[in-house]
Amino acid sequence: MFSHIMVGTNDIQASKVFYDAILGALGYEPGVFDDLGRCFYFTESGIFAITPPIDGNPACHGNGSTIGFAAKDPAQADAWHAAGVANGGVSCEDAPGVREGGLGKLYLAYLRDPSGNKVCALHRMG
Numbered sequence: 001m002f003s004h005i006m007v008g009t010n011d012i013q014a015s016k017v018f019y020d021a022i023l024g025a026l027g028y029e030p031g032v033f034d035d036l037g038r039c040f041y042f043t044e045s046g047i048f049a050i051t052p053p054i055d056g057n058p059a060c061h062g063n064g065s066t067i068g069f070a071a072k073d074p075a076q077a078d079a080w081h082a083a084g085v086a087n088g089g090v091s092c093e094d095a096p097g098v099r100e101g102g103l104g105k106l107y108l109a110y111l112r113d114p115s116g117n118k119v120c121a122l123h124r125m126g
Helices: 012-025 074-086
Strands: 004-008 039-042 047-051 067-070 097-101 104-112 118-124
Touching: 012 039, 012 047, 012 074, 074 104, 074 118
Parallel strands: 004 047, 067 118
Antiparallel strands: 039 047, 097 104, 104 118
């Protein structure tokens, strides 16, 4: 459905450390910089990127926005969460665990990145 997702950052180096850690916990390679100073994570299904805003204004998080990353199992979601906390992220929402709702059982782990963007690791329980 998506070709790419890009989020703003006020500290590209701190954000790269954070995203290298959490995406590495999901099996992805470290991000690479382009000649404009943006950092890209390439996958078979799309691209995730971080960038200082091109308009020169400070980056800000989207209130009500969450970017979700697929985890293959709860252990991988926990490793993702631990890597994020250890690399500049802040735990938010409830502790990682199972949530039940209209979409069935989900294992969720939430973090705020160094710029305040909310990200989540999600595993759909069988």
